[in-house]
Amino acid sequence: MIYLGGSDRIGTVHPRFEVDAPEPTFLAAHPRLPLVYAVHERPDGGLGVYDRELEPVAILPSGGNGPCHLAVDPSGRWVAVAHYGDGSVAVHDLGADGVPTGVRVLAGEGGGPHPNQDGPHAHQCVFGDDGVLYVTDLGSDEIRRYRLGEEIQTLDPVRLKPGGGPRHMTTDGRHWYVANELDATVSVHDRAWTELSRTPASGFSGLNYPSHIELSADGRHLYIANRGPDTIGVFAVGDGRVTPVAEVSSGGAWPRHFALAGGRVYVACQRAGHVAVFSLAGGLPEPTGETIAHPGAACVLPVTPAEHEDG
Numbered sequence: 001m002i003y004l005g006g007s008d009r010i011g012t013v014h015p016r017f018e019v020d021a022p023e024p025t026f027l028a029a030h031p032r033l034p035l036v037y038a039v040h041e042r043p044d045g046g047l048g049v050y051d052r053e054l055e056p057v058a059i060l061p062s063g064g065n066g067p068c069h070l071a072v073d074p075s076g077r078w079v080a081v082a083h084y085g086d087g088s089v090a091v092h093d094l095g096a097d098g099v100p101t102g103v104r105v106l107a108g109e110g111g112g113p114h115p116n117q118d119g120p121h122a123h124q125c126v127f128g129d130d131g132v133l134y135v136t137d138l139g140s141d142e143i144r145r146y147r148l149g150e151e152i153q154t155l156d157p158v159r160l161k162p163g164g165g166p167r168h169m170t171t172d173g174r175h176w177y178v179a180n181e182l183d184a185t186v187s188v189h190d191r192a193w194t195e196l197s198r199t200p201a202s203g204f205s206g207l208n209y210p211s212h213i214e215l216s217a218d219g220r221h222l223y224i225a226n227r228g229p230d231t232i233g234v235f236a237v238g239d240g241r242v243t244p245v246a247e248v249s250s251g252g253a254w255p256r257h258f259a260l261a262g263g264r265v266y267v268a269c270q271r272a273g274h275v276a277v278f279s280l281a282g283g284l285p286e287p288t289g290e291t292i293a294h295p296g297a298a299c300v301l302p303v304t305p306a307e308h309e310d311g
Helices: none
Strands: 002-007 013-019 024-029 036-040 046-050 056-061 067-072 078-083 089-094 100-106 122-127 132-137 142-147 153-159 166-171 175-180 185-190 195-200 209-215 221-227 231-237 242-249 255-261 264-269 274-281 284-293
Touching: 024 067, 036 067, 046 067, 056 100, 067 122, 078 132, 089 132, 089 142, 122 166, 132 166, 142 166, 166 209, 175 209, 185 209, 195 242, 221 242, 221 255, 231 255, 231 284, 242 284, 264 284
Parallel strands: 209 255
Antiparallel strands: 002 013, 024 036, 036 046, 046 056, 067 078, 078 089, 078 122, 089 100, 122 132, 132 142, 142 153, 166 175, 175 185, 185 195, 209 221, 221 231, 231 242, 255 264, 264 274, 274 284
């Protein structure tokens, strides 16, 4: 199910629309059109296009097995879908109306030393400010790179520490920050992808599977969701390294994703079946006590008034 809520001036979310959809687990907005794209994480793979009232515009194959993430490029020409199941990346060409008109599939290859690295597992797509599509591959410990156009140019992949399992990443334009799911770390890399540091994602003992990672708008803090400890880790950003500042409860079990918006943090607690809402004070999340019920919550997508009437 996909849920759409509008927030008031103090950040409280009020329900507007919801729609049944087959296993939607990640969302992305078109940069100009009032459209939202969703991956349907199932073996046969689905890609949904929805309007501002969550009415389906198009439902079509995603181009691979087990899609888990997607991103729309800033020009609105392509939507890229990462498939965990078979490791492929599907690049969908978008028409002027934002509906996919064709797809090109880029296969993955390789594996790693961890038991969960039995083959390629593409996990996140990010369009860089250099025009390159970056893809984390948890299975092969690589950042795959492509330059899109009428022809797709496959660039040399970046090879990361074996067994780390890169899941999600973010950048401030100077450095790349990677949430490594399998060794439970945050690694920092320069623009040439030289690793500068690697820091535990959580101070708690026991198993941890970091999920999502984001920078604050001012670039001073880095946030990471920890599944297992069920926390949000807060780090101060330095020159090529991050330093733990705080670690707070995520407000529910298995924080799969979160989003920063309007001075708040919205955490999708998948196994708790809700989104927990935090305020930000000096960069640190503080619980508001507000939760938004949503079974299997897996992704939070903030949208601007230009994309949706109430944000």
